[in-house]
Each structure stands twice: as structure tokens, then as C-alpha cells.
Amino acid sequence: MSILIKNGNIITATDNYVADIFIEGETISAIGKNLSVKADKEIDATGKLVMPGGIDPHVHLDMPFMGTFSSDSYETGTRAALYGGTTTVIDFILQTQGKSLQSALDDWNGRANGTAVGDYSFHMAVTDFNDETKKEIKTFIEQHGITSFKTFMAYKGALMIDDRQMIGLMEEVKKNGGLINVHATNGDMIDYLVQKHRSEGKLSPLYHYLSQPEITEAEASERFVDMASYTGCPGYIVHLTCEGALNAVRNATKRNQKMFVETCIQYLIIDASLYEQEDGAKWVMSPPLREKKDQATLWAGINQGIVNVVATDHCPFMWEQKLMGKDDFSKIPNGHPAIENRMELLFSEGVAKGKITLNKYVEVASTNAAKIFGMFPRKGTIAIGSDADIVIFDPKEKHTLSAKTHHMNVDYSGYEGWELTGKVKTVLLRGQVAIDNNDCKVPKGYGQFIKRNKVSQII
Numbered sequence: 001m002s003i004l005i006k007n008g009n010i011i012t013a014t015d016n017y018v019a020d021i022f023i024e025g026e027t028i029s030a031i032g033k034n035l036s037v038k039a040d041k042e043i044d045a046t047g048k049l050v051m052p053g054g055i056d057p058h059v060h061l062d063m064p065f066m067g068t069f070s071s072d073s074y075e076t077g078t079r080a081a082l083y084g085g086t087t088t089v090i091d092f093i094l095q096t097q098g099k100s101l102q103s104a105l106d107d108w109n110g111r112a113n114g115t116a117v118g119d120y121s122f123h124m125a126v127t128d129f130n131d132e133t134k135k136e137i138k139t140f141i142e143q144h145g146i147t148s149f150k151t152f153m154a155y156k157g158a159l160m161i162d163d164r165q166m167i168g169l170m171e172e173v174k175k176n177g178g179l180i181n182v183h184a185t186n187g188d189m190i191d192y193l194v195q196k197h198r199s200e201g202k203l204s205p206l207y208h209y210l211s212q213p214e215i216t217e218a219e220a221s222e223r224f225v226d227m228a229s230y231t232g233c234p235g236y237i238v239h240l241t242c243e244g245a246l247n248a249v250r251n252a253t254k255r256n257q258k259m260f261v262e263t264c265i266q267y268l269i270i271d272a273s274l275y276e277q278e279d280g281a282k283w284v285m286s287p288p289l290r291e292k293k294d295q296a297t298l299w300a301g302i303n304q305g306i307v308n309v310v311a312t313d314h315c316p317f318m319w320e321q322k323l324m325g326k327d328d329f330s331k332i333p334n335g336h337p338a339i340e341n342r343m344e345l346l347f348s349e350g351v352a353k354g355k356i357t358l359n360k361y362v363e364v365a366s367t368n369a370a371k372i373f374g375m376f377p378r379k380g381t382i383a384i385g386s387d388a389d390i391v392i393f394d395p396k397e398k399h400t401l402s403a404k405t406h407h408m409n410v411d412y413s414g415y416e417g418w419e420l421t422g423k424v425k426t427v428l429l430r431g432q433v434a435i436d437n438n439d440c441k442v443p444k445g446y447g448q449f450i451k452r453n454k455v456s457q458i459i
């Protein structure tokens with residue numbers, strides 16, 4: 001099967017030009033002006049932006065968490081991602097404490113293999129680093145192509161590891177050419193504040209926010225960055241939300257560390273005032289939404305090249321699940337749905353409002369994640385030989401977000417009624433038209449697991 005995309009405005013992290021793209025099988029085989037080739041199918045992209053498929057390196061599909069499971073399966077989650085222009089996601093496998101990493105990988109493979117619609121990979125979350133786990137790191141990197149290891153400095157009593165384990169893991173991961181991802185907030189401080197608020201009868205969603213002040217994130221980010229500097233291990237801070245934490249990274253980079261930063265779309269565009277609403281549980285996530293001054297910091301960080309990736313931390317729960325914490329904020333499952341909305345929200349709030357350029361948009365929504373996580377140039381760009389993962393985007397079309405029309409398996413939207421400029425029209429995944437005219441054309445199981453390269457090979 002061959003496809004010719006004609007006359008589109010091709011945008012990569014560095015380029016902006018009008019040309020045709022010829023696709024044969026799963027990959028791009030030619031790019032040029034007025035290509036004279038015969039294709040099985042032609043798509044006229046005149047007046048449209050043609051960009052690499054989005055990569056969301058922070059999602060939680062079908063994940064056991066806080067006594068329930070996130071409500072999107074690999075099928076519904078990756079399909080919704082495709083509708084929104086995201087062709088590849090990276091999910092988190094969670095080790096059960098006391099068990100091996102391999103047994104967790106087996107569980108996650110059982111949920112994802114044969115059900116994903118879009119492409120996916122895994123980060124391995126290490127919640128119990130010991131002599132046995134240590135032996136598995138090399139196998140994960142070299143045989144499974146899982147090169148990033150997630151750590152939690154919070155969720156005390158559940159997922160959190162201590163600094164002793166962190167240092168040991170960093171040494172092993174560095175030795176084998178991997179990367180450590182971190183949820184960097186101070187779990188002990190948060191645990192103290194949660195219990196304090198509960199004992200004072202302060203139980204509404206606002207106290208979720210007040211139990212995780214900015215200092216809890218700034219302190220842990222700084223500590224993580226210091227440990228990474230000491231061990232020489234490359235690091236990636238997930239869902240960074242605030243000025244204090246970004247300043248910790250600014251300081252660290254003076255030491256020439258390999259340290260990457262991700263924020264998520266919600267931290268750029270909505271703020272903590274939502275916790276005062278009756279339905280504040282919709283935005284209960286960790287870290288919590290912050291202040292307007294933090295949004296300004298994050299947009300600046302993107303333009304300064306210190307914030308490298310805009311992800312989602314997509315972790316949806318039905319309203320019924322959120323109600324598990326109706327009488328106690330600490331029981332509200334943490335997470336928020338955005339896998340389908342990220343690319344359009346970032347375009348509308350970022351590019352259309354003049355906060356970031358088109359090239360920066362592609363860089364933070366796709367290219368940097370491909371580079372950092374060892375998928376570039378297969379993913380994350382439009383180039384000869386790359387996978388034909390392509391989004392054809394109308395930069396002018398206006399539309400409204402709503403739970404009534406989205407494809408995520410969740411019965412509310414955190415962005416109900418938001419009017420956006422710019423819409424995903426057609427999405428190709430590995431040379432197949434996956435989304436066209438608001439219709440999904442690829443079946444359950446089309447999504448492939450993407451083996452990733454060692455960090456040292458690509459940065």
C-alpha cells in the first residue's frame with residue numbers, strides 16, 4: 001500500500017515548508033515538491049499542517065491504583081490518543097513490592113498485547129529495589145527495549161522508594177545505559193500534611209492541594225537532581241508543575257547534568273482555583289494544579305528549552321470512582337483524563353495564542369520524547385525512513401471539547417465546553433490511515449510495542 005500526501009505544510013521541530021510526502025508500506029520513502037509518483041491513495045493536504053504523530057510519554061492505562069483501575073483500557077486509551085493526534089504512548093508498568101520486575105511486565109503485556117490500537121511502549125516503575133531487582137535492569141534495557149525506570153519519591157506506603165534505593169537504582173541504570181524517571185515530591189511531608197488535615201476534619205478536595213505545597217515538589221526535585229549528579233545517571237522529572245521545582249533544575253543544569261523535564265498540558269492551562277468548586281475531585285491529581293505564576297514559569301521554561309516535553313499523565317477515573325473520596329480527599333483516585341486533548345489544547349492555547357512557535361510545538365509534543373526515550377528518528381519526525389506517523393491538522397478549524405463527543409472511557413471532561421482553534425483531521429500510523437473524518441480506521445490490536453534504544457545511543 002502506498003500513500004501520497006500532497007501539498008501539505010510540513011512542520012518538524014526544525015522545518016516549515018510545503019511539499020509532498022510519499023509513503024510505501026509503514027515508512028516515508030520520499031519527500032519533495034510535486035513528486036511524480038503513482039500511489040494507491042492520494043490525500044490533498046493543501047492549507048493543512050502536516051506534522052509528526054504526537055508522542056505522549058506519560059499515560060496510565062488500565063492501571064491498578066488507589067483501590068481501583070484507571071478507566072481507559074489499552075484499546076480505548078490508545079484509540080482516543082489517535083483521535084487527538086497522538087500515535088505513540090509510553091505507559092508505566094508498576095512492580096508489586098516483593099515481586100520481580102518481570103512478573104509486572106508479564107501482567108502489563110497481558111493487558112496491552114493484541115488490544116492497543118496505537119503504538120505503545122513501557123517505562124518500568126521500580127517500587128522495590130533490591131539485589132534481585134538489580135539483576136533485572138540489564139535484561140530490561142538490552143532484551144526488552146525498556147530503557148527508562150520510573151521512581152516515586154511520594155505515595156508513602158504504596159509506591160514510594162527511599163533515597164538509599166534511589167541511589168542504588170541510579171548506579172545500576174547508569175551502568176547499563178538507561179534513564180531514571182521520577183515523580184519528585186516529598187512523600188513524608190505530604191503524608192504528614194494529609195494526616196494533619198484529616199485529623200482537623202479538613203476533607204474537601206481543596207485539602208489535596210494544600211497537602212502538597214510547592215515546597216514539597218521543589219525539595220524533592222532538588223534532592224533527585226543532586227542524587228543524579230552524584231551518580232552521573234541521566235534523569236527525567238515527570239509532571240513538573242511549579243517555579244520552585246523548575247528553579248531546582250535550572251541550578252542543576254549549571255553542573256552540565258543530563259536532566260530532562262516534562263510538564264503536562266493541564267499545568268500550563270488550568271489552575272488550583274478549580275479545587276474550590278463542588279466538582280473539584282475532577283482535578284485531583286498529584287502533583288496538584290498550581291498557580292498562574294507557575295503557568296508563566298512553565299511556558300517560559302518551554303521557550304528556554306528547560307522544559308522538554310508536554311505530556312498528559314493521563315490517568316482517567318469515572319465520576320463514580322472519584323466519589324470513592326467524596327468524604328475524604330485522600331481517597332479520591334488521583335488522575336485526570338487528557339490523552340485525546342493534549343495536541344489540540346497545546347496548539348490552541350500555545351501556538352494559536354502566540355506562546356510557542358509551530359516548531360516548538362512539534363518539539364515538545366513529539367520530537368523530544370522520541371529522542372529522550374530512544375525512538376528517534378523512527379518516531380518523532382517527518383523524514384525519509386521514519387515511520388509514517390503523521391497528523392494532518394487544520395490550524396483554523398474551531399471546535400468544542402465535551403465528554404459527549406470525546407472517545408476516552410470517562411464520563412466527564414476536565415475541559416467541558418472549551419472552544420479550541422485547530423483540529424486534527426487525518427492521522428496516519430505506520431503508513432495506515434488510522435483516523436479520518438472523525439472515524440477510526442484501524443482495529444484493536446493494530447498498535448505495536450516499540451522497543452527503545454539505550455539513552456546513551458541517542459542523546
Ligand code: URP
Nearest residue numbers: 183285286313315334335
Ligand atoms: O495523579 C496522578 N498523577 N496519577 C497518576 C499517578 C502519578 O503519580 O503519575
Ligand code: ZN
Nearest residue numbers: 183239286287
Ligand atoms: Zn506521578
Ligand code: ZN
Nearest residue numbers: 058060313315
Ligand atoms: Zn503519572
